Amino acid sequence: MSQPTNEIACSGFSRRSFLRTASASLVAAPILTEAHFARAAMMSNAAIPEFSMKGVYIDANENPLGPSENARKAIADIIPNGGRYAPPVYFSVIKLFAEQMGVPADHVMIYDGSSPPLHYSSLAFTSPSRSFVCGNPTYEAGQRAAEIAGAKIHAIPLAKDYSHDTEAMVKADPNAGLIYICNPNNPTGTTTSKAQIDYAVANKPASAVVLVDEAYIHLSDATSAIDHVKAGKDVIILRTFSKIYGMAGIRCGFAIGRPDLLKKLENFGQSPMPITGMIAAQASLMDADLVPTRKKIIADTRNNTFAWLKANKYDFVPSESNCFMIDVKRPGKEIRALMAKDQVYIGRSWAAWPNHVRVTVGLPEEMATFQTSFKKAMSTPATAMNERHFVRRSEDGLYV
């Protein structure tokens, strides 16, 4: 069965009537993931690669370490049970995650990644009369879903220190439906303090839910906003196993919030969970060394890359996460295209920052290859690149 495209869902008349129809129709709206955005940016390269895993892929905020040893073993061991939907694993992993977060199990919903609850939150809490408020630049998927819901978007520039300007965000619209705070932020890898998040929760319009996307929190020293969920506030937190746990291709994520808020997401869809994703998540949660060990590995590689960038006088935004932005002083897509010729695939640029490129922290040897290719690209004179090489700017102008 073919799925409706964004265009159909968003086109004037049809969008409004579409939104008034049963929520079942909305389930058909596409859930976008980092993989979609990275692929679209790659398609805009002059040199589109033949697909292969050869080359350095530091364009989609993936974790090159992959699933942990314990997670791999758990996946291998569960395969003979792959013919089952496996409700016992479903309940046990939710219970374990809820215990570790310090909330009752009914405050937790499991999904195949955090993209589904991000999408469903936008659909559930925004509408033509309830806007979506976010930082700029930030991760695009929530905004895209809010556009499908017909919501007005208030994209508030990040503060000077690259945190979310939560004071401006809460003032953006007295009828806001969803305030999206990505902490640490994708693409900048910068954090927003707990005090700033507390401010947003205390001062938000009564109509708004605060959605704190903690996809990258384990990579940083940022403080989780989980205490607001425990206090019964209008706050939902998202967690994914795609980042520090290295399970982007295996899939598992969670939404944490008051049961009545989670119930609203359920109206838009739920994830049939792969047994492999659930068992790998459980094994990862039971491994107390995993988070600190990987946090250090990724931070060491990131900081070595920052030292090299500094020594070579390249401007970048200091990040606490597995991605960072470099100011390449020309349209980012030029550098992306030049590096793609070396099979080094870096991330996209955002419309708000067209001269920055996002780079994901890879393995040390991948970052060595990155350095060679980046230096070569930056030494190539900037040109007015031939636009015909670029398939398109994103339809909504969110990235270039």
Ligand SMILES: Cc1ncc(COP(=O)(O)O)c(C=O)c1O
């Ligand atoms: C900020 C943020 N939130 C959510 C996601 C969704 O990740 P996934 O669906 O793989 O869990 C991503 C993916 O990169 C992300 O960067």
